Amino acid sequence: MKEKWIGKKQKNQLTKNLNAKKEYLLQNQELFGKEIFLDITQKSPPFSNQLNTFEKNICNCEKCDLHKSRTNFVFGEGDKNASLLLIGEAPGAQEDLEGRPFVGRSGKLLDKILKAIDRDRFNDTYICNILKCRPPENRNPSLSEVDKCKPYLNHQIKLINPRLIVTLGLVAASTLLGKDSSLKDMRNNIFYYMDYPVIVTYHPAFLLRSPSFKKNAWEDFKRIRDYIKD
DSSP states (O other), X not given: OOOOOOOHHHHHHHHHHHHHHHHHHHHHHHHHTTOOOOOOOOOOOOOOSSHHHHHHHHTTOOSSGGGGTOSSOOOXXXXXXXXXEEEESOOOHHHHXXXXXXXHXXXXXXXXXXXXXXXXXXXXXXXXXXXXXXXXXXXXXXXXXXXXXXXXXXXHXXXXXXXXXXXXXXXXXXXXXXXXXXXXXXXXXXXXXXXXXXXXXXXXXXXXXXXXXXXXXXXXXHHHHHHHHO
């Protein structure tokens, strides 16, 4: 193999670069002794623009302690191009077991409500939670857990690009919107999150415990249906 010839200009540049590095090392030694400090900080890779790939990229997340007790990471499910996005606060016990959002009794009630407005969870609808892992004993999400998980939700929202977001329950509404108000005060209003309109309604589990509120919930979902149709 022939030796590569280096011109005078290139040689001078190499010498200049080496002298600069030598000067940096000498300054570093004067300040810190013989220890060398290097910036090895790596930026996190950008999230995927494909919903399925995005799920695969984050499903083994260990950013908070909830990964230690989870059975399954609950990303969400539905139509990836949905005009309606339903958001709860976190998976429950059954969701953790199945790896799917809103299953069990509350999920069945939600399915009935969606059917009443000519939808289902895979027809122009997507369902997910603010947290992707179940908090122990179904406690409310902590601020730290929300801070670590919210970037995932925000990217999920951008990818789905819904026409309307509906929060299910007071915890989801107050956490997403940052409002310290009652659900009664937030209903019948339009809020905005990331420039997307948001309507607040009851959590299906609450409706199972308090069936007298089902009439109010039905009024909410008729409004949701009409908002998307307009």
